[in-house]
Amino acid sequence: MTLLEGKRILVTGIITDASIAFHAAKAAQEAGATVVLTGFGRLSLVKRVAKRLPTEAPVIELDVQNQEHLDGLADSVREHVDGLDGVLHSIGFAPATALGGSFLECPWEDVATTVHTSAYSLKSLAVAALPLMSAGGSIVGLDFDARQAWPAYNWMGVAKAALESVTRYLARDLGPQGIRVNLVCAGPIKTMAAKSIPGFSDLENGWSGRAPLGWDTSDPTPVARAAVALLSDLFPATSGSMVMVDGGFHALGFGTEEIAQAAAGQG
Numbered sequence: 001m002t003l004l005e006g007k008r009i010l011v012t013g014i015i016t017d018a019s020i021a022f023h024a025a026k027a028a029q030e031a032g033a034t035v036v037l038t039g040f041g042r043l044s045l046v047k048r049v050a051k052r053l054p055t056e057a058p059v060i061e062l063d064v065q066n067q068e069h070l071d072g073l074a075d076s077v078r079e080h081v082d083g084l085d086g087v088l089h090s091i092g093f094a095p096a097t098a099l100g101g102s103f104l105e106c107p108w109e110d111v112a113t114t115v116h117t118s119a120y121s122l123k124s125l126a127v128a129a130l131p132l133m134s135a136g137g138s139i140v141g142l143d144f145d146a147r148q149a150w151p152a153y154n155w156m157g158v159a160k161a162a163l164e165s166v167t168r169y170l171a172r173d174l175g176p177q178g179i180r181v182n183l184v185c186a187g188p189i190k191t192m193a194a195k196s197i198p199g200f201s202d203l204e205n206g207w208s209g210r211a212p213l214g215w216d217t218s219d220p221t222p223v224a225r226a227a228v229a230l231l232s233d234l235f236p237a238t239s240g241s242m243v244m245v246d247g248g249f250h251a252l253g254f255g256t257e258e259i260a261q262a263a264a265g266q267g
């Protein structure tokens with residue numbers, strides 16, 4: 001596959017080899033891209049994981065809440081590549097009070113951290129990468145469908161709704177510079193972030209029963225491939241969009257098993 005031949009892609013959000021970003025970086029390299037990574041916090045761990053990619057990729061430190069890191073990002077990336085054709089935002093964080101716990105009692109400080117890290121950061125990353133994208137390109141984020149309320153997802157759900165809106169405003173403001181901004185809206189995948197969602201196992205069980213194509217929570221490949229497609233030249237006229245990669249879950253009001261039961265009841 002040479003979908004990303006000659007493209008320079010910045011991938012954020014690897015912390016383990018289960019991270020969606022790890023699989024996206026792997027798929028991007030397999031599609032011919034040169035990949036540069038950013039890591040948050042445990043950089044030695046990220047560097048170790050980076051060695052497991054088909055080609056080891058350099059790692060730059062980036063805490064999206066740290067303005068100095070954001071201001072220095074373009075220069076740090078230039079040490080490895082002379083520009084960027086694409087950026088993957090694969091970042092989310094919520095304190096325990098905001099994810100699970102009581103939606104009604106979560107304090108503003110924790111909501112603010114959640115929204116800053118998980119939604120505002122898409123804007124921060126886009127602005128930081130802008131000096132490297134003078135020829136246009138593609139920015140892709142990772143979403144969990146925020147058009148409805150979920151058990152336990154709470155303020156992370158609100159942050160994802162903000163992320164969806166940030167995507168549309170960035171699409172508006174960066175479109176004239178030839179930059180597309182889109183989200184891959186993924187079904188549940190077993191990662192470190194997912195483990196911090198109380199009741200994640202209920203979500204994963206319910207998902208595979210309802211999704212018409214089925215859904216494997218231990219296979220991030222379909223999500224990674226969708227990210228590669230959006231980073232490529234295959235979607236030149238798509239911006240401000242959410243691409244659903246969830247086995248078709250979002251399209252059904254009832255699960256296939258519930259539909260079969262209802263049909264059997266009628267017969």
Ligand SMILES: NC(=O)c1ccc[n+]([C@@H]2O[C@H](COP(=O)([O-])OP(=O)(O)OC[C@H]3O[C@@H](n4cnc5c(N)ncnc54)[C@H](O)[C@@H]3O)[C@@H](O)[C@H]2O)c1
Nearest residue numbers: 013014015019020040063064091092142188189191192193
């Ligand atoms: N796993 C799922 O079920 C699922 C489903 C839909 C969307 N997503 C989204 O995919 C993205 C990646 O999550 P994942 O599931 O691969 O989990 P993950 O834990 O592997 O990745 C989350 C990443 O966010 C990074 N991060 C947290 N705070 C940061 C900060 N201040 N600055 C920079 N980076 C920071 C972490 O270091 C980590 O690499 C997230 O946006 C998540 O919400 C995940």
